[in-house]
Amino acid sequence: MDNCLNEFGEVLIKEVRDRTIRLFDKKVQGVMKDKDSQLLFEQVNKLSEEQQLLINEIIPRIVDLSLHNMLCVFEEHDEFQIVADGENIAEISDGLSGELYTSDGWIEKFSEQRYYKKQGGT
Numbered sequence: 001m002d003n004c005l006n007e008f009g010e011v012l013i014k015e016v017r018d019r020t021i022r023l024f025d026k027k028v029q030g031v032m033k034d035k036d037s038q039l040l041f042e043q044v045n046k047l048s049e050e051q052q053l054l055i056n057e058i059i060p061r062i063v064d065l066s067l068h069n070m071l072c073v074f075e076e077h078d079e080f081q082i083v084a085d086g087e088n089i090a091e092i093s094d095g096l097s098g099e100l101y102t103s104d105g106w107i108e109k110f111s112e113q114r115y116y117k118k119q120g121g122t
Contacts, residue, residue, distance in 0.1 A: 002092065004084040004085040004087055004089070004092070005084075005089055005092045005093055005099070006106075006109075007084065008082065008084050008089050009099055009106035009109070009110060010106070010109075010110045012067065012106065013106050013107060013109075013110040013111050014110055014111075014112075016067065017060075017063055017064070017067060017107070017111060017113065018111055018112055018113045020063050021059055021060050021063055021113040021114070022113065024059045024063075025056075025059065027040050027041065028040060028041060028044045028052075028055060028056075028059075029041070030045070057116060060113060060114055060115045060116055061116050064100065064107070064115060064116070067100060068097045068100060069097075071096040071097040071099070071100070072096070072097045074089070074090045074096055075090050075095065075096045075097060
């Protein structure tokens with residue numbers, strides 16, 4: 001049971017979280033060549049170094065908050081379920097959105113990208 005929870009967490013972190021952060025990093029670094037990405041790069045490139053560092057910090061925060069809120073939907077709305085190996089993931093977990101955080105959470109265990117570690121509290 002717990003194994004499918006961790007398997008889901010690994011896929012979520014590697015294929016959603018990390019992929020999204022890598023993509024946005026490429027956009028703000030000018031690596032992506034589509035018109036919208038190049039426009040974003042030009043705008044970010046005009047910012048000060050401090051502002052660019054802030055964007056670098058904000059990207060994973062936005063991604064993590066989006067994942068957190070998505071997982072809350074599955075905790076709070078029984079009509080929506082994530083099922084793996086016949087098990088409702090939300091029912092296996094003590095708190096699905098909380099699986100992202102802590103020293104043994106999904107981000108810490110599975111992510112290869114940076115993340116903002118909250119200082120005290122949640």
